[in-house]
Amino acid sequence: MWLIIIIIPLLIAWWVATDARKRGYSKGASLVWFLGVWLALIVFLPLYLILRPKTPRQDELGKGTRVCPYCEKLYQGEISYCPYCGQKLDEEM
Ligand SMILES: [Zn+2]
Known part of the structure; x- marks a missing residue:
């Protein structure tokens, strides 16, 4: 059961990192978003959706x-x- 708690944020974090790369973030910045969303989904996911460039x-x-x-x-x-x-x-x- 604990696996789900880790894997779902990981998938969302992966999507965020991929999306960040597409929108012109550097590899390092995308990695920071990836880790941020993975470890603190509640904080970083809304933050990313607000801050991400068009x-x-x-x-x-x-x-x-x-x-x-x-x-x-x-x-x-x-x-x-x-x-x-x-x-x-x-x-x-
Ligand atoms: Zn073409």
Whole structure:
């Protein structure tokens, strides 16, 4: 039973660290978030959700225009694959 208490925060911390990397945090900063969320989930998870920067460049663009995270070309609308490099775009829910 104690395993669940460790593993669930670990998974959330892993997600936070991955998300932090995507949003331009350095490796060290992501690691700090990872450890913080893991050890003090109640404190660091809300803190991260408040402090995390928006996805780079997203808010500078017009509505419906997005940037491919792989090739950095612009595309329109909510599509599953980048029309330029063919990478799967899983940023959008
Ligand atoms: Zn692309």
